[in-house]
Structure formats: structure tokens, C-alpha cells
Amino acid sequence: MLLQLPRRPLVLLPLLLLAACAKAPAQNLPTTPSLITPAPLLNVPQPALDFAEWRQNLRSEAVAAGIDGALFDRVFAGVTPDPAVIKADSSQPEFTRPIWEYLDGAVSASRVGRGRVLLAQHNVVLRNIEQRYGVEAPILVAIWGLESNFGNNIGSNSVIRSLATLAYEGRRQAFWRNQLLAALQILQNGDISSERMVGSWAGAMGQTQFMPTTYNEHAVDFDGDGKRDLWNSSTDALASAAHYLQSSGWKPGQPWGFEVRLPKQFDYFHADPEQRRTLAEWQALGVYPAISSKGAAVDSRATLVLPAGHRGPAFLLLDNFRSILRYNNSTSYALAIGLLSDNLLNPTEVQASWPRDERQLGRSERIELQQLLAASGFDPGPADGIIGANTRKAIRMLQLQLNEPADGYPSPELLETLRKR
The missing domain is CATH 1.10.8.350 (Bacterial muramidase)
Known part of the structure; x- marks a missing residue:
């Protein structure tokens, strides 16, 4: 039995070439990518030998x-x-680009256009590769485009x-x-x-x-x-x-994920990468594809992710998304690969609006947020400025106390609330 899946977005603003890589160090492409202002240098151990x-x-x-x-x-x-x-x-960045600006460039009109040309030019080779390894051509061309601007x-x-x-x-x-x-x-x-x-x-x-x-x-x-x-x-x-x-466990024929609509009064506590449910179970919670098309079986397991909090789009992410994360462990990167690969076949758009009016926390503010969460009795993990699973869980617990949507998103308003406690 198949669930109707959506087609996904074409975003049109430019971005500088990305710098990701298979099994690269995490700092090569941060989760919310693209350096704006460098922070002071970190302490580096001095060599004992010349x-x-x-x-x-x-x-x-x-x-x-x-x-x-x-x-x-x-x-x-x-x-x-x-x-x-x-x-x-x-060095580490003090400020990072919001995910929507990252995606604007990753799935730019020029990148999509060039990718379509190359998809056609390399059709025979790509079909042979897919026959050998089971990985679909659009995904490979998307990786090629983001990693090196198609080899350039x-x-x-x-x-x-x-x-x-x-x-x-x-x-x-x-x-x-x-x-x-x-x-x-x-x-x-x-x-x-x-x-x-x-x-x-x-x-x-x-x-x-x-x-x-x-x-x-x-x-x-x-x-x-x-x-x-x-x-x-x-x-x-x-x-x-x-x-x-x-x-890395790629499953031939399965989509990477898709955008979804959430029902009113949705419990955002479910938007947790540790919570995996079948697509049928997500449907029972009122979570449905934003646009219908053919895709994954209803017994496929997925996680619900809100990359910009409850004010932005929501996505269900399947096992193939996890395989892309093995290539580069960044949700923003993997989402860009998925969206770009979709647009190489059909021009589509994200249906929900990104909260483009919302300011992103800088690195020093994220560290302060973690410190204040710990001081308030939560457990966000180390105060390193990285909003990982522990920090998001701590944010959710605070949001529940405040009777706010528990989406785990580190907003400026939440930081201000903690400062006043």
C-alpha cells in the first residue's frame, strides 16, 4: 500500500558554493550553514616537536x-x-545563515537548470550506476551540484x-x-x-x-x-x-522525505528526531503530505522535523534521509540534497512559509541559552553553542512549562524569557 507523497520546492535566490564532504569533520558544514562573522580563534594544542x-x-x-x-x-x-x-x-562562526537562505542558494534556479542539463547528458552512465548500486540519478546529481558545483x-x-x-x-x-x-x-x-x-x-x-x-x-x-x-x-x-x-543503507525506490501539513492544536512534542513512527501512525496523528503524489509504503518509518520551528515548514524524513546524513551530518545539507533532487525532475515549491522575519541566535547567544537552561534545572548538555538533541529536549521541557509550542526551537524570544527568570 502506498501513501501519496508531495512534490517539493524550487527556491530561487543564489548562494555561494557549499563546502561539504563525505565523512568530513563536522565544522566543514555546520548544521545551519554559511559563515558570516568569524568568532575568536579556539585554543589549539601546541606541538611538542618541531x-x-x-x-x-x-x-x-x-x-x-x-x-x-x-x-x-x-x-x-x-x-x-x-x-x-x-x-x-x-575559528567558528558567530553568526550563521538561516536555513531558508541556505536553501535559497542550494536549490537556486541556476543550479537546478544546470543539474537538469547534466542529468540528461549523463543519462546512460547514471542509469548504469543506478543499476549497480540502487541509488537514483537525481540524488547523485544533487550531491555533485552541492559538493563541487558539478565538478567546477x-x-x-x-x-x-x-x-x-x-x-x-x-x-x-x-x-x-x-x-x-x-x-x-x-x-x-x-x-x-x-x-x-x-x-x-x-x-x-x-x-x-x-x-x-x-x-x-x-x-x-x-x-x-x-x-x-x-x-x-x-x-x-x-x-x-x-x-x-x-x-550507508540507501533504499532504492524510497523517497528521502516530504513536506507535510500539521493539524491545528498539534502536539509539537512529537517533532523529535528520536521519535520514529510509520507513515500510517503519522496519518493517525493528522500529519498528511502537503502535496499528493506517489511514494512510500505506509509502514515506512519516519521522523518529523521542523527545521525553523513551528512557524516554518514541517517535513517527514525517511530512512534515505538518514543515509544522506551519513554523507554530511547536517540536517540543512541533507534537506538541500532532497529538495534539489526533487527539482531536477519537477519544479516544485515548499508550501509553508519560512519565518523570514525571525532573527537567528548567534553562537554566543546559543551558548548563553544553554547556560541559562542548565541554571534553570534543565540538562542541555555542554554549553558549546551547538543546538543538538539534548539542548532541543531541554528547550521542549521549558516550552511545556511555559505552555508554548514544544518545538525545541531556540528563538530570541525564548532566550529573553530565560534572561528574565
Whole structure:
């Protein structure tokens, strides 16, 4: 039995290219993306060794892991830490763009138009990829579009230099060291030369922005030229993204999710990512698709998400949305992929209005909100400015006390209420 599902939005304002990547560090694309004003630099541990000593220790580790010593010496000749990479890793945004502005650019008319052209041009390859991995073409083209503007912006940083910098003096040095060793393995396998191994400041590579460990596990040679080339072969890049999504539990033929209408007097406490119900159970609560079309079985399980609180649109998100989150753990990013993929097939619009008049809390305000929640007897987790599951749960409990819609959304009004308590 199938539930009628909606078609989804075309939003028309421009945005700068996004910087997401498969299994990238979380700071590469925040949940509410796009930096406006940088906050002061975070404390970064100072290296105990100078770079030459550190590089020699790394060489010993790399050789023990099977990396050719001559290759290591050639790749690291002249490599020095990059101060710009440390600055990018150490800073955090004070202000972020609201999700509706992010989506305006992610699903812009120009991106949709270009994506449709490429969807047609690569039709045969995409059908072969879908037959092999079960991932539909529009999703892959949407990822291609957001990750690198369809291969036009793959980054220009030396991956080896960036990763060496982060492994030497960045945060989470063990993580970056592991990525650096994986990058050396890629070079040893001969898929790319060190000079052409370029990417983002965080080491995300190619047209689908894979981290080196993800590359080693999921990159494929789909064009049959003997190399897994995510930089120059769109075929390899698209197939590798499909392989990654398949490994992340992608369910062929199932939508990622859809916009829904909520009944009057709806209990917004149900809008919790930890609450998963079948589509039939959501229907019983009065939750129905905003626009009808064919889609998922009523026994499919979904979560209800209000990305802008109860004043904005509501979405039911299915298992394939969770697979997209494995690619980049950002609700905004995954929603952009879903909406863009829908628009590559049919021009559609989000039915509900975004609360464009509402100001977003800055990072320092979010930290203050968490501190005040804790002082009021709730448990928002660490005061880190990240509005995660614990903070949203604490906000819901406060909203219930205040007899307000318990949507878990951190609004300026809620912060002001806490300041007065």
C-alpha cells in the first residue's frame, strides 16, 4: 500500500558554493550553514616537536604501514604547515545563515537548470550506476551540484599539506593523522599524483568531496581506466557517491522525505528526531503530505522535523534521509540534497512559509541559552553553542512549562524569557 507523497520546492535566490564532504569533520558544514562573522580563534594544542621531527616520526609510521619511503620523501619535499588551514580549523562562526537562505542558494534556479542539463547528458552512465548500486540519478546529481558545483569547484589546497598541517598542530590530531596516512595510500596506489591531489582546506577531495579514508573504502573505478579518479572523472565520482550511499543503507525506490501539513492544536512534542513512527501512525496523528503524489509504503518509518520551528515548514524524513546524513551530518545539507533532487525532475515549491522575519541566535547567544537552561534545572548538555538533541529536549521541557509550542526551537524570544527568570 502506498501513501501519496508531495512534490517539493524550487527556491530561487543564489548562494555561494557549499563546502561539504563525505565523512568530513563536522565544522566543514555546520548544521545551519554559511559563515558570516568569524568568532575568536579556539585554543589549539601546541606541538611538542618541531615540524621536521614530527615529519620524521610520521615517516617511520608510514613506512611501517607499507608506504614506500621514497614516495614519502618525494611527497613531503618542501611541505610546511599552512597557517590558513589552522585558522580555518580553529575559528567558528558567530553568526550563521538561516536555513531558508541556505536553501535559497542550494536549490537556486541556476543550479537546478544546470543539474537538469547534466542529468540528461549523463543519462546512460547514471542509469548504469543506478543499476549497480540502487541509488537514483537525481540524488547523485544533487550531491555533485552541492559538493563541487558539478565538478567546477573541487578546491585548490594541497591535500597533503593541509592534512599534514592539521595532523601536526590542529585539533583532533589523531583523526587528521589517520586521514594523512590514507592520502599517502591513495598516492601509492597511483590513482592521482601528489601535485594533482587538491581539495578543500580540510582535505576533502574530488568532485564529490571524499575524505581520504572514505575514498579508500568507497571510491570506485567505474569508467574502467584503471584509476579511481574523483578529480577528473565525473563517472568515477558519481559512482563512488552511489557506492557510499549504498553502504550507508540507501533504499532504492524510497523517497528521502516530504513536506507535510500539521493539524491545528498539534502536539509539537512529537517533532523529535528520536521519535520514529510509520507513515500510517503519522496519518493517525493528522500529519498528511502537503502535496499528493506517489511514494512510500505506509509502514515506512519516519521522523518529523521542523527545521525553523513551528512557524516554518514541517517535513517527514525517511530512512534515505538518514543515509544522506551519513554523507554530511547536517540536517540543512541533507534537506538541500532532497529538495534539489526533487527539482531536477519537477519544479516544485515548499508550501509553508519560512519565518523570514525571525532573527537567528548567534553562537554566543546559543551558548548563553544553554547556560541559562542548565541554571534553570534543565540538562542541555555542554554549553558549546551547538543546538543538538539534548539542548532541543531541554528547550521542549521549558516550552511545556511555559505552555508554548514544544518545538525545541531556540528563538530570541525564548532566550529573553530565560534572561528574565
